[in-house]
Amino acid sequence: MATLKLKLQLLHNGEIAMGPGKAELLDAIEVTGSISAAARSMGMSYRRAWLLVDVMNRCFAEPLVETHPGGGKDAGAKVTEAGKRAREAYGALVEMAGAGADGFALEGLRRMLKPE
Amino acid sequence: MATLKLKLQLLHNGEIAMGPGKAELLDAIEVTGSISAAARSMGMSYRRAWLLVDVMNRCFAEPLVETHPGGGKDAGAKVTEAGKRAREAYGALVEMAGAGADGFALEGLRRMLKPE
Numbered sequence A, B: 001m002a003t004l005k006l007k008l009q010l011l012h013n014g015e016i017a018m019g020p021g022k023a024e025l026l027d028a029i030e031v032t033g034s035i036s037a038a039a040r041s042m043g044m045s046y047r048r049a050w051l052l053v054d055v056m057n058r059c060f061a062e063p064l065v066e067t068h069p070g071g072g073k074d075a076g077a078k079v080t081e082a083g084k085r086a087r088e089a090y091g092a093l094v095e096m097a098g099a100g101a102d103g104f105a106l107e108g109l110r111r112m113l114k115p116e
Helices: A022-034 A037-044 A046-059 A080-100 A104-112 B020-031 B035-042 B046-059 B081-101 B104-112
Strands: A003-012 A015-018 A065-067 A076-079 B003-012 B016-017 B064-069 B077-078
Touching: A003 A022, A003 A080, A003 B081, A015 A046, A022 A037, A022 A046, A022 A080, A037 A076, A037 B035, A046 A065, A065 B020, A076 A080, A080 B003, A080 B046, A080 B064, A080 B081, A080 B104, A104 B081, B003 B020, B003 B081, B016 B020, B016 B046, B020 B035, B020 B046, B020 B077, B020 B081, B077 B081
Parallel strands: none
Antiparallel strands: A003 A015, A003 B003, A065 A076, B003 B016, B064 B077
């Protein structure tokens, strides 16, 4: 059956404050306890992961990720309480968007497709 | 205020049967009456537009776009009745996903952002 892929980005001051990549990065930091390990586990460069964290921390009133000061690239990092709340709200948002779309119009589109 | 950007793709047999780019292309073909003019109006190459049309026509049971036979690159093209129905159902889908997401979780996320 045809499936729906949903990508949801929260735009704030011309930047993407939250989206699928940033949500996945928060999860990976939560698990690995460091930005560089999280980046590795996602096949992402350290520089790119650091930039995503920086955008999140600039967009939100409280930082979503805290790094240990003076530790450099291999220092530990953790998702703050604000980070956990933001991650959770984003997950709920994605779920609700999916639930909203999963109705009559989707069935109509599916019925128009060729058999698989 | 932070806005939500929603990208919705309908996956079918490993291909994207419908998504934002294809929906916009259908609109442009409807307006311009040709694939090459539609591509130009979107700043897209003719080759890419043609490929997107080809994917749609292979995924759906009835073709969404009809080209005049033997006309080559500058021949006219039109969105079929099936194409109009698919375009409309996709639009409804996007709207309903947005409506689904536009609630409590979004407000929660918005309130966590820095002032603009």
